[in-house]
Structure formats: C-alpha cells, structure tokens
Amino acid sequence: MDKFTIKKSLGQHFLKDATIIHKIVEAVKEDPFTNLLEVGPGGGAITKDLIKIPNVHFKAVELDQDKVAYLNKTYPSLQGNIIHQSFLDIDPPFDGQPFTLVGNFPYNISTQILFKVLEWRDIVPVVIGMFQKEVAQRAASKEGSKVYGVLSVLVQAYYDVEYLFDVSNDCFNPPPKVQSGVIRLKRRTTELTVKSERYFWILVKTAFNQRRKTLRNALKSQFTPEELQDKLFDRRAETLSVDEFAALTFRMI
Numbered sequence: 001m002d003k004f005t006i007k008k009s010l011g012q013h014f015l016k017d018a019t020i021i022h023k024i025v026e027a028v029k030e031d032p033f034t035n036l037l038e039v040g041p042g043g044g045a046i047t048k049d050l051i052k053i054p055n056v057h058f059k060a061v062e063l064d065q066d067k068v069a070y071l072n073k074t075y076p077s078l079q080g081n082i083i084h085q086s087f088l089d090i091d092p093p094f095d096g097q098p099f100t101l102v103g104n105f106p107y108n109i110s111t112q113i114l115f116k117v118l119e120w121r122d123i124v125p126v127v128i129g130m131f132q133k134e135v136a137q138r139a140a141s142k143e144g145s146k147v148y149g150v151l152s153v154l155v156q157a158y159y160d161v162e163y164l165f166d167v168s169n170d171c172f173n174p175p176p177k178v179q180s181g182v183i184r185l186k187r188r189t190t191e192l193t194v195k196s197e198r199y200f201w202i203l204v205k206t207a208f209n210q211r212r213k214t215l216r217n218a219l220k221s222q223f224t225p226e227e228l229q230d231k232l233f234d235r236r237a238e239t240l241s242v243d244e245f246a247a248l249t250f251r252m253i
Helices: 017-031 065-074 107-117 133-140 150-156 197-209 242-251
Strands: 037-039 058-062 098-103 126-132 157-165 178-188
Touching: 017 098, 017 126, 017 157, 017 178, 107 126, 107 133, 107 150, 126 133, 133 150, 133 157, 133 178, 150 157, 150 178, 150 197, 150 242, 197 242
Parallel strands: 037 058, 037 098, 098 126
Antiparallel strands: 126 178, 157 178
C-alpha cells in the first residue's frame, strides 16, 4: 500500500513541501473552531499535523480507496472519521454543525468545490484552500481585474477572500503543470442586501456571459428601456463591485 501511487484520473498531486504544509496548518489555526473537515488528504501530508490540533473533531473526505486504507493504517485516530466519497456528493459531515474546511483541492473540480461551499455557507464560516493559481486569483480578485468574473462576485458576495501565498509546482509529487495558490475565505459579517438571491445570481451570470459588451447590451432583457438610459449601463461587468451588483437587483424587471 503506497501513499504515493498516483491516480491521474483523480487529479492527484501530493504536497511534499514542509514549509508550505506548516503555513497552511498555521492559517487554519488562526480562527477558532471545533469541527474541521479536510478534503483530499491523500498521503496525509497536512493531515498528520491537523490531527494534532487539540480539542477538535476532525474528519476527512477522500475518494481514493487506496488512500483511505493507507490513512486508516498510518493514523489510527482516523478510524471511522474518513468519508470515502467525493466532496461534491457528501452530506454535511458534522450533523449540520459549523465546521472549518481545509484542503489541497483537486484542480479538476475546484470551481465546483467553491460552489458547494456557497451552498453550505451557513455552516462553513472559514475555508483554507489550495487551488490552481488561476482559480485562487479569480476567487480573490476585485473589480477592474482581468480575471474578475462570475466566480469572484458570487464568492465575495458571501465571503471575504484573502490570497495568502503562491505554491510552486515543485512543492508537489508529481509536479502539476500549473502554479498553485492558497486562499482564505471568511464568511462576511454583514449580509449582502439584494432584491433576492435568485435575481442576484441571474444578474451576475448574465452580465459576465457577454463581458466584452456594455451592461446596456448584456442586460437589456433584465431592465426597462428607461432604466437602461442610466450612464451606469455604459460600463462593463468587470468594473462593477459586488455591492454595485447587489444594488442593481432592486432595479431589475
């Protein structure tokens, strides 16, 4: 049973750099929590330190049966605390109680993972996640950035996002072809004021669906001709802040 048997179909790249592992664990410990879920523990690079945090109920979710067997054998305290599924398919793991989420997230489902977090935002106050650098930057970017888009706005509508640090591809076995980045999501202390969540999501997705167009052209089906005369609609989607998108929902048809 080898912890470093690589399964490309699962997008596996195992973290091996001790400095990066330490920085992730320290970032996790900055905010208090009683429940901690690790996604994709793999060979246990981060797990071995996370399970040492005192007074914490720890669980991990791992899709690879070989890694589940390895972790159970190597870390006996994990017996009964590993969920053998894809994170995208699991139910809330702590009986609906809040938990911190940490992971070296599989890059092939990283955007889907963030949308799953949004579904669970009421019970996930903090996320420390390693993503493909491009995804991490998109999640953290502000209006005016070339990578600011649907993911940026929807994640930042519910979380404050901080880009913590880059991770070089030589910190992994095997090295991925892309650079990585670690971000922290902390749930916003003030709720975004919108006409309705459905309106907000439709507005954001429609605006960025034709991001090269002005809002007047991209959103003409969502607003009256009178509203569209406003100079605001001369702008493009990537120039609007999260709060501006929220305010616009009250003017939609």
